[in-house]
Amino acid sequence: MSNSIPPLNPLRTFEAAARLSSLTQAAEELNVSQVAVSRQVKVLEEYLGVVLFKRLHRGIELTDEGRQLYEGVTRAFVEIGNAARRVSRRGRRDILAIQSYTTFSQRWLIPRLTQFHEAFPRIEVRLSSSTAPVDFETQNLDAAIRAGKANWPDLHSEKLVDVELIPICSPAFQEAHKLRCPDDLSRVRLLHSMARPTDWAAWLKRVGSTVDPSPGIRFESSALAYEAASLDIGVAIATKVFVKRHLQAGSFVAPFDMTCYSGEGYYLTWPKSIAPSLPLQKFLSWMREQIDKDEVSSS
Structure with missing residues (x-):
């Protein structure tokens, strides 16, 4: 042979x-x-x-x-x-196919995409949304944003943000219900995300509250829970980075000055078997710059 x-x-x-x-x-x-x-x-x-x-x-x-x-x-x-x-x-154009979660896209990425296109006008971002685990072998994707603890052995994972949990509601809801301490949550409706089903329990345990996290309304995504909170329906448990601008603008309020870290983070991931393309490298660098700006504005 x-x-x-x-x-x-x-x-x-x-x-x-x-x-x-x-x-x-x-x-x-x-x-x-x-x-x-x-x-x-x-x-x-x-x-x-x-x-x-x-x-x-x-x-x-x-x-x-x-x-x-x-x-x-x-x-x-x-x-x-x-x-x-x-x-x-590359033969057609610089296309960057990214899969993300609906909430991450709506609350963090999409409001900043104009800045990315101004910085890199030749890169066309194609953004899709799903909560299902990504399969890079069958899906035509360059990278995916995933939440977890980076225990994906076949993927490169670059941490973007930590998951810091904070309860939020509308100013009108807070005015009507006068929430002063976590145990006051027993008097109101809790808004849950089915994509992050343990967030309320994790936060209540961390702050030492005995409130039962089970009752309430459950939504498919955190974005829907946030929308319900903005309509005075109840109190949502949010990832702080997704609602930071709304808290600063006053469209949301945090009834308690108490947050906790879940131990998870949001990561930009791609297969270890593939070297990141130049558009993906630029996208990752740009995201890091945006996160650094967020941290500076918070300090």
């Missing part, structure tokens, strides 16, 4: 059969006959001089050699796909 790369068509067929553990399903995915799949696998086995699959009664199973090859082929195909996407994007 030479040191050249094995034939690509048999490699592609092998990858599909190994991933699906089925010659029949591989044939359906590749839109060829099962006989053609078997033939391509046989070509690869003869080229390598090893058996790649054990033929079982109800399907196929990788041999040790087949498993080693599959791991390498999978990594190579992912890298080829990533390189193709990068080249394709």
